[in-house]
Amino acid sequence: MLSYGRSLAQDTTWKLWYDKPAANWNEALPLGNGRLGVMVFGVPAVERLQLNEETIWGGSPNSNAHPRAKEAIPYVQKLIFEGEYQAAQELANEKIRSQTNDGMPYETFGDVYISFPGHQNYSEYYRDLDLQQALSSVSYIANGVRYHREVFSAFADDVIMVRLTADQPGSITCNVQMTSPHDNAMARVRGDQLTLSGESQTHDHQRGSVKFQGRIKPINKGGELVVKDGLISVQEADELLLYISIATNFKNYKDLSVEYEKKSEAILEAALQQDYSTIKSAHTSYYRQFYDRMSIDLGSSEAMANPTDQRIEQFSQVEDPQLAALYFQFARYLLISCSQPGGQPANLQGIWNDMLFPPWESKYTVNINAEMNYWPAELTNLSEMHEPFLQMIKELSETGRETAEMMYGARGWVLHHNTDLWRITGPIDYAASGMWPSGGAWVSQHLWERYLYGGDQEFLREAYPIMKGAAQFFLDVLKEEPEHGWLVVSPSSSPENSHPHGAAIAAGVTMDNQLLFDLFSNLIRSTEILGHDESFADTLRNTRARLAPMQIGQHGQLQEWMQDWDDPEDKHRHISHLYGVFPSNQLSPFRTPQLFEAAKTSLMYRGDPSTGWSMGWKVNLCARFLDGDHAYKLLQNQLSLVTPSTRGGGTYANMFDAHPPFQIDGNFGCAAGIAEMLMQSHDGAIHLLPALPSVWDSGTIAGLRARAGFEIVELSWKDHKVDKLVIKSHLGGNLRLRLSGNLKAKGLKKANGINPNPFFELPEVKSPIIAEQAPLSQLAIPEYTEYDLATVAGEVYQIIGN
Structure with a gap:
C-alpha cells in the first residue's frame, strides 16, 4: 500500500523514505561530503538542518602521555604476576593514566532553521534519502500548494546546497537563520550573507582552539529577499537557493594556522560561480564513481512498498531481503559521505553529531570501533575511503613515539584504547578500559590488509616503518610471565571486560x-x-615463538585470558578473544579445527543480543563460522527498530546503528558481515557463498574485492548454488576458488594443494592447546571443492556453474 506523497511512478528501491517528518535526531537523514555533514529533519513548518564540520573538536594540540607512568609500570606488573589484580588496577589508575586529559570531544557546528508560516497543516507528505544521488528531498502539500525541498552536501564544490521550490509561482515565503550551541558563537550579517563564527569548547583543562565560520548566501527567483537582523527573509519567491560554506583554522593535528574566515568566503565565492544544476551534476558524478562500483540484489518482496521505518520494525517477521541490500548500500553511502581522501577518518559517529559533548566524546576508540568503521573499505570497493584512517595511523606513529619513550622507556610507538583529532596516544578514562596498549598492533593490521587487496609494493614500503615501529614497542615491553616463561603484554586487559578477580587489568590476554x-x-x-x-625478521620469529598460545578452557571455550577464567554466563558486548577468527584469519575450520570450534563455543556462550556494533561483529564471526542462518538471525537482531521507548541495541528509524546511543560502527560492521556471507578471501582461496542464509536462495552481487587483487565483477546464484562468476584479475597469478558443487570453465582444474598465490599466504599458527578439558563437538564443516585457474593481470574470466 502506497503512503502519502509517494507517486506510483516513483522508484524507492535505493531510497530511505518516510511518510512523516523526523520527530528526533535519530529519525533525521544524513548527508555528507566527507568534510561537511548535514542532518535533514524535513519538518514542513520549520526545517532543521543540523550541521557538522569534521575538524570542530574541543581542546587544542596536546599530548596526554603521563611522565610518572615509567616509574609505576614495573610495580603494576609485579602486582599482576603476584595475582594482586585489584591493587594493580588501583595503582594504574593513580599513576599511569592521565589525570587531566581524557580526550577531546567532537562538536556540532550548529543549525540552520528555515521557517515557513502557515505550513503547520499539510498532507501527502514524503521525504527520502536517495543513495544513488546522495541527496535528500521533502515533498508535501500545504494550502493547496505542493512544496519541494532538496538538500545535498556537494562533493565537488564543498558546500551544502538547499533548493526550495513549489508547483505554483510566488509560493516560497520563509525566514532563514543560523544558530549554534557554542557559547562564544556570534551571528552577523555581512552584506547579503549570514555568517556565524565561533570557537570550540574548553575541555579537561585543554582550551578550545578550533575557530570556525559558516556562511549562507541566498539566491531567489522572483519575490523579495532581505538579509538583516540575523535573518534571511524571503517573500513570495518562485525558488530559493541557499549556498552554505563552513571552514575552520585546522591545518593538521599540530597546526591551526588556516585563515578560516578567508577560506569560508573563498569556498562560498567559488561555488557561487556555478548554478545549482552544475553543482548538483558535479556532486552526483563524483559520488557515483565510488557508489556505482558495487550492486547487490538479494530479491524483492511486497514489504518494499512500506516506509523504511516500518520495514525495519517488521524485518524479523516478514520476508524483506531487499532491506538487507539497502542496509548494505546505506553503509557504503555513509563511508563515502564521511571519509574522503585528504580529510579526517570517520569517528564514532562518522561526521554526524548534534552535541557539544557527545557520548564517549565521539572519539576514535581503537580497541574495536574505529577499526570496524573500515572493515568494508577494501572489501566493498571503497579503497580511497580507507585513506584518512591510514593517514591517521601514520600520524599516531609520530605522536605515539613520544608516549612510548615517556611512559615505557621503549622504542617505536604505542597507542592505547582511544585517540582524537589531536592524535593523543596515552591511556584515558580508567585503567579498566584505558590500560590497553595494543592499539598500534591493531591499526597496523589495516596497513597490511591494504597491501593484500591491492598488491602495491610502494605502499608497503611506506607502511613498513610504521608497522616496524609498532613491533619495536612490543619487543621492548614484553615480559616473561613466571609460570610458563611465555612473553606477554603487561599491564593490559581484554578490552573493557572484567575477570573473576574483580578487575580488568591482566597480562597475556x-x-x-x-x-x-x-x-x-x-x-x-x-x-x-x-x-x-x-x-629484524629473525628477531620477530624468535619472539613470536615465545608468545603465549591460544588455549581451550574447561568449558570447551577459547580462553579470553591466559588463565582459564571464562564464565559461560558472561554476556559482555566485547568478544575480543575472537579477533583471531575475524577480522584476523588465524583460526580456520580447515587449518585449526579444534581452536576454531572452541571459538564457536565462546560465541555461543556470549549470546546474540547486544549493543548494535557488537551484533555487527557477530554477523562477521558467524559468517567466518560458515553459519549463514545464524549470521542472518543476528542481522535480524541488528535490523530491529530502536525508538525512544525501546531498550537494547539495533537500528534507528534513519538506519543509523543504535548502541544505543548512535554509533556508526555497527552500520559498517554489518555491511562487512553481509559481504562475508557471500564471499571470503582470507583463508587461502576465494570462497564463494561461504555463509549463504537459507532465505537468500537466489541473488547477484557485483563489485566485491578479494585479497590477491581479484574483483568479483559478478557473482550470481540460484537455489543456493553458484550460477555464474565473472572475475577480474588485477595482479595476475593463480586463482583458487572454494565452493560446494562443481563448476565448468576453460582452464579450470581441481586444486592440487599448492599455495595458490603469495597474497593468499596464511599464517603458520603454532599455538598448542594447553588445557583441553572438555570434549569438542563434531565439526559441522560442509564439503568443499577447490579449483585453480591461472590468471593474467587485467584479464576478466567467466565461470558458469552446472
Whole structure:
C-alpha cells in the first residue's frame, strides 16, 4: 500500500523514505561530503538542518602521555604476576593514566532553521534519502500548494546546497537563520550573507582552539529577499537557493594556522560561480564513481512498498531481503559521505553529531570501533575511503613515539584504547578500559590488509616503518610471565571486560597475543617481499615463538585470558578473544579445527543480543563460522527498530546503528558481515557463498574485492548454488576458488594443494592447546571443492556453474 506523497511512478528501491517528518535526531537523514555533514529533519513548518564540520573538536594540540607512568609500570606488573589484580588496577589508575586529559570531544557546528508560516497543516507528505544521488528531498502539500525541498552536501564544490521550490509561482515565503550551541558563537550579517563564527569548547583543562565560520548566501527567483537582523527573509519567491560554506583554522593535528574566515568566503565565492544544476551534476558524478562500483540484489518482496521505518520494525517477521541490500548500500553511502581522501577518518559517529559533548566524546576508540568503521573499505570497493584512517595511523606513529619513550622507556610507538583529532596516544578514562596498549598492533593490521587487496609494493614500503615501529614497542615491553616463561603484554586487559578477580587489568590476554602474532607475521612477510631487514625478521620469529598460545578452557571455550577464567554466563558486548577468527584469519575450520570450534563455543556462550556494533561483529564471526542462518538471525537482531521507548541495541528509524546511543560502527560492521556471507578471501582461496542464509536462495552481487587483487565483477546464484562468476584479475597469478558443487570453465582444474598465490599466504599458527578439558563437538564443516585457474593481470574470466 502506497503512503502519502509517494507517486506510483516513483522508484524507492535505493531510497530511505518516510511518510512523516523526523520527530528526533535519530529519525533525521544524513548527508555528507566527507568534510561537511548535514542532518535533514524535513519538518514542513520549520526545517532543521543540523550541521557538522569534521575538524570542530574541543581542546587544542596536546599530548596526554603521563611522565610518572615509567616509574609505576614495573610495580603494576609485579602486582599482576603476584595475582594482586585489584591493587594493580588501583595503582594504574593513580599513576599511569592521565589525570587531566581524557580526550577531546567532537562538536556540532550548529543549525540552520528555515521557517515557513502557515505550513503547520499539510498532507501527502514524503521525504527520502536517495543513495544513488546522495541527496535528500521533502515533498508535501500545504494550502493547496505542493512544496519541494532538496538538500545535498556537494562533493565537488564543498558546500551544502538547499533548493526550495513549489508547483505554483510566488509560493516560497520563509525566514532563514543560523544558530549554534557554542557559547562564544556570534551571528552577523555581512552584506547579503549570514555568517556565524565561533570557537570550540574548553575541555579537561585543554582550551578550545578550533575557530570556525559558516556562511549562507541566498539566491531567489522572483519575490523579495532581505538579509538583516540575523535573518534571511524571503517573500513570495518562485525558488530559493541557499549556498552554505563552513571552514575552520585546522591545518593538521599540530597546526591551526588556516585563515578560516578567508577560506569560508573563498569556498562560498567559488561555488557561487556555478548554478545549482552544475553543482548538483558535479556532486552526483563524483559520488557515483565510488557508489556505482558495487550492486547487490538479494530479491524483492511486497514489504518494499512500506516506509523504511516500518520495514525495519517488521524485518524479523516478514520476508524483506531487499532491506538487507539497502542496509548494505546505506553503509557504503555513509563511508563515502564521511571519509574522503585528504580529510579526517570517520569517528564514532562518522561526521554526524548534534552535541557539544557527545557520548564517549565521539572519539576514535581503537580497541574495536574505529577499526570496524573500515572493515568494508577494501572489501566493498571503497579503497580511497580507507585513506584518512591510514593517514591517521601514520600520524599516531609520530605522536605515539613520544608516549612510548615517556611512559615505557621503549622504542617505536604505542597507542592505547582511544585517540582524537589531536592524535593523543596515552591511556584515558580508567585503567579498566584505558590500560590497553595494543592499539598500534591493531591499526597496523589495516596497513597490511591494504597491501593484500591491492598488491602495491610502494605502499608497503611506506607502511613498513610504521608497522616496524609498532613491533619495536612490543619487543621492548614484553615480559616473561613466571609460570610458563611465555612473553606477554603487561599491564593490559581484554578490552573493557572484567575477570573473576574483580578487575580488568591482566597480562597475556588472548587478544594481545593474537594481535602481536599478526603484527610480527605481517612484518616477517614484508621483509621477504621488500628484500631487506632480515635480521629484524629473525628477531620477530624468535619472539613470536615465545608468545603465549591460544588455549581451550574447561568449558570447551577459547580462553579470553591466559588463565582459564571464562564464565559461560558472561554476556559482555566485547568478544575480543575472537579477533583471531575475524577480522584476523588465524583460526580456520580447515587449518585449526579444534581452536576454531572452541571459538564457536565462546560465541555461543556470549549470546546474540547486544549493543548494535557488537551484533555487527557477530554477523562477521558467524559468517567466518560458515553459519549463514545464524549470521542472518543476528542481522535480524541488528535490523530491529530502536525508538525512544525501546531498550537494547539495533537500528534507528534513519538506519543509523543504535548502541544505543548512535554509533556508526555497527552500520559498517554489518555491511562487512553481509559481504562475508557471500564471499571470503582470507583463508587461502576465494570462497564463494561461504555463509549463504537459507532465505537468500537466489541473488547477484557485483563489485566485491578479494585479497590477491581479484574483483568479483559478478557473482550470481540460484537455489543456493553458484550460477555464474565473472572475475577480474588485477595482479595476475593463480586463482583458487572454494565452493560446494562443481563448476565448468576453460582452464579450470581441481586444486592440487599448492599455495595458490603469495597474497593468499596464511599464517603458520603454532599455538598448542594447553588445557583441553572438555570434549569438542563434531565439526559441522560442509564439503568443499577447490579449483585453480591461472590468471593474467587485467584479464576478466567467466565461470558458469552446472
